[in-house]
Amino acid sequence: xxxxxxxxxxxxxxxxxxxxxxxxxxxxxxxxxxxxxxxxxxxxxxxxxxxxxxxxxxxxxxxxxxxxxxxxxxxxxxxxxxxxxxxxxxxxxxxxxxxxxxxxxxxxxxxxxxxxxxxxxxxxxxxxxxxxxxxxxxxxxxxxxxxxxxxxxxxxxxxxxxxxxxxxxxxxxxxxxxxxxx
Ligand SMILES: C[S@@+](CC[C@H](N)C(=O)[O-])C[C@H]1O[C@@H](n2cnc3c(N)ncnc32)[C@H](O)[C@@H]1O
Numbered sequence: 001x002x003x004x005x006x007x008x009x010x011x012x013x014x015x016x017x018x019x020x021x022x023x024x025x026x027x028x029x030x031x032x033x034x035x036x037x038x039x040x041x042x043x044x045x046x047x048x049x050x051x052x053x054x055x056x057x058x059x060x061x062x063x064x065x066x067x068x069x070x071x072x073x074x075x076x077x078x079x080x081x082x083x084x085x086x087x088x089x090x091x092x093x094x095x096x097x098x099x100x101x102x103x104x105x106x107x108x109x110x111x112x113x114x115x116x117x118x119x120x121x122x123x124x125x126x127x128x129x130x131x132x133x134x135x136x137x138x139x140x141x142x143x144x145x146x147x148x149x150x151x152x153x154x155x156x157x158x159x160x161x162x163x164x165x166x167x168x169x170x171x172x173x174x175x176x177x178x179x180x181x182x
Contacts, residue, residue, distance in 0.1 A: 008134075012109050019086065019111035023061045048088060053095035058087040058119045065182020067149040068093045072178055074146070076100040080172055082135045082150035082181075083107055087116035087128070089149060094128045104145075105130040106138055136164035140172045148173050151182045 001009070018026055046063040048054050062085050073079055073096035081090045084105025093103045107113050107130065116130040133139035135150070148169045169179050 008108070015085075015109040016111040018060055018062070019109060019115050021060070023056070023059055026061050048092065051092045053092040055087065055091040055119060055123070057122070058085070058091055058116065060086050060088070062151075063088050064151040067151050067180040067182040068096065070182075071147045071149050071180040073097060073101075077146040078144055079103045079147040079149065080138070080140055080145040080169075081105045082138070082148065082169065084116060084130060085112050087119050087130065089151060090116070090128050090130075091119070091125070093147075093149065094125060097127060099127050101127060103128040104140060106133050106135060106140070108132065108134045135168055138168040138172050142171050143174045145172050146174055146177050148177065148179045149181070 046066055048059055048063045048066070049056075051066070051069075068079075068089055071079070071093075073093055075096070075098045077097045078101060079090075079093045079097055081093060081103060084090050084107045087105055090103045090105040094101075097103060105113075105116055105128065107116070110132060113130050113132045120128050120130070131139045150169070169181075173179055
């Protein structure tokens with residue numbers, strides 16, 4: 001296996017573990033995002049709880065930088081969230097796009113996709129969907145998005161093709177789209 005693929009597999013394994021924990025367990029776990037962890041995951045602890053659309057089931061303590069707050073999302077926009085986890089940023093974004101818009105969450109960890117879909121189904125959301133895929137090859141049609149957001153994508157910057165996620169985001173972004181990464 002190539003070093004890039006090995007690294008991604010390691011990241012995927014860690015996020016699979018985190019996906020199976022709730023926020024409290026995650027924060028107190030040594031492989032989670034809380035204060036006792038020495039892993040890089042512990043840089044992510046932004047408070048999302050006051051944002052409209054906040055869904056506690058989707059908040060695994062991984063939120064970082066509140067990217068949707070900088071994307072200036074309008075009603076009717078198609079928004080793509082790169083590294084969507086359990087749907088935390090997507091559920092905030094769907095409030096801003098309203099029913100006339102749509103949010104597509106992309107994540108390469110199957111357990112995160114499962115959790116995000118369960119969260120969306122439980123609440124009957126029909127303007128958000130989750131697709132499993134790598135942000136270096138985003139599974140969305142070119143020019144589809146008015147807004148692209150992403151938070152704390154630890155696998156992305158260390159690959160040989162460090163620019164791949166940026167290029168991917170550019171491809172899926174429509175002309176004049178806004179990209180907000182935290
Ligand atoms: C910090 S977490 C989730 C953040 C999420 N926005 C939140 O607030 O909970 C980052 C997510 O990115 C995913 N991820 C990391 N590298 C990725 C890649 N190359 N392609 C797709 N997903 C990736 C992980 O599986 C993880 O679910």
